[in-house]
Amino acid sequence: MDKRHFLKLAGASFALAPVAAMAAINQTNATDINSLSGLSNITADAKPITTEERKARIEKAQSLMKAQNIAAILVEPGAAMDYFSGIKWWRSERLTALVIPQKGDMAVVTPFFEKPSVLESLAIGDDVRVWQEHESPFDVVANILKSRGITSGNIGFESSVRYFVVTGVSRALPNINIVPAEPITLGCRMYKTPSELALMHKANEVTLEAYEFVFDNLKLGMSQQDVKSLMNTAQQRLGGSGTWCLALFNDASAYPHGTNAAQTIKEGSVILLDSGCSVHGYQSDISRTLVFGKAPQKVQDVWHTVREGQNVAFAAAKIGEPAGKVDDAVRQFYASKGYSKDYALPGLSHRTGHGIGMEGHESVNFVRGENTPLKKGMCFSNEPGIYIPGEFGVRLEDCLYMTETGPAYFTEPPESLAKPLGKLLNLKS
Secondary structure: OOHHHHHHHHHHHHHHHHHHHHHHHOOOOHHHHHHHOOOOOOOOOOOOOOHHHHHHHHHHHHHHHHHHOOOEEEEOOOHHHHHHHOOOOOOOOOOOEEEEEOOOOOEEEEEHHHHHHHHHHOOOOOOEEEEOOOOOHHHHHHHHHHHOOOOOEEEEEOOOOOHHHHHHHHHHOOOEEEEEOHHHHHHHHOOOOHHHHHHHHHHHHHHHHHHHHHHHOOOOOOEHHHHHHHHHHHHHHOOOEEEEEEEEEHHHHHOOOOOOOOOEOOOOEEEEEEEEEEEOOEEOOEEEEEEEOOOOHHHHHHHHHHHHHHHHHHHHOOOOOEOHHHHHHHHHHHHHOOOOOOOOOOEOOOOOEEEOOOOOOEEEEEOOOOOOEOOOOOEEEEOOOEEEOOOEEEOOEEEEEEOOOOEEEOEEOOOEOOEOOOEEOOOOO
8 A cells, every 4th residue: 555545544544553564574584573572662751732732722723713704613523623622533424523613612513322432532621512313413513603602704614524514514504604714723733832843753753763673674575565564563562653654665666655566675675665653643754765785876876866855955944935945945956966847757756845743744835836934833744755767766754843943853864875764853942
C-alpha cells in the first residue's frame, strides 16, 4: 500500500497494525526479532492536551467566529473534533457532530446508543444531545442552535463535511447561510502551542530512533514488506501509535508514493523510507534515503543536491513571507542544477512540503502560489525530493516549526550518505 492510500485507510487499520507487523516480521531473520526486545517505550513523559487548553481553543474559535460574523460551526468526526473536544470517533451514515456556537457552550449530537462510547473520550463540556433511529439528527442540531439563540445567520462547515449533513442542517434551519468553517478551524489548528509542539517533538523522536534501529538491521534480500514491518513495530515498541511506513527500493524509489512492483534489497540498492507515527494525536513524518553498500557517484551527487535543497527551503522560510516562496526558492535552485523549474521529471514532481500537526497532511503547504504568510507556530515538512524515472529517487524529509525569528527543526537532517540518520534537536521557544 502506498502512503496516500495508507493515510486514507489508517483510521480503520491502526488497531490491526501490531498483529500484521509481527506476522510479517516472523518471516525475517530471527536477529531482527531479538533486537526488537531492546526497544522500550520512550513516550511515558509525553503530556496529553489538557482540559484548560481545549477551553482556550474553543474561546479562540468563538473569537474568530465573532470577527468572521459566523454564528456557529458544525464539525464532523476527525482531527478538528478531537482538537476541540477530545472525541475520537468515525464517520458513518449515523451523524455524530460537534456544534460550537459563537456564544455559549459547545454541544455534541450523537445516536442514543452511542452516547456512552462518545463520553469515553469527551474531554470538555457535558451537553450531549441524542437522537433515536427513527428521528432526524438534523432536528437535534437545529434545537442545539435554537437553544443558543441561533435561527439564522452564517453557519460554518469544513469542506470535508459530507453533503447529506450540509443539506440536512439546511433543511432543518432554512434561514441559515452555509459558509466555510476553515477560517475558524484552521485559524486555530494551524498555529501550534508549546504543548502541541512538545508532542510532535516526541513523535519525531520515536520515528528517528526507529530509523536508527532499522538501519542497523537492513540485510540483503529483505523485501519492502520486511522493512515496513520492522519500522512499524519498532515505532510501536518505542511508544508511537498509528505507525506507517513507505519503503521503496531501487528504481521504485523514483515513485514518490510507491509502486506495486516487488523489490528486494541488493548490493548497491537505493533505499527510500518515509515513515511516521502519532503521540497523543500529534504526528511525525520523516524520510531518509540511503544506499545499501557502495553508492554510485550519480546517487551521491543527487543526494547532496537534495540535501542542499532542504537548506534552501529552510533559509527561505521567513516569518511574514508567503509560504509559496519556499517552494519557489527550491525550484530555482534545482533549475540551476539542470532540473526543471516546474514539475517535470527528472526533478521535483511534488510540493516542497506540507503542513503537519494532528494530521499528517494539513494546510498550509510549501507550494507554488500559496500566499498565506508564515507565522509562529506553523509546522511543515521540508522534503524537496529529486526523482529520475527508471533509475532512482532521493527524498530527505524533516519537519520544522516556525518560531518568532524563523524556522527550527524537530530533527536535524543527515550529514551525508555515510551518515544518513540525522539527529533529534531540542525544542526552541
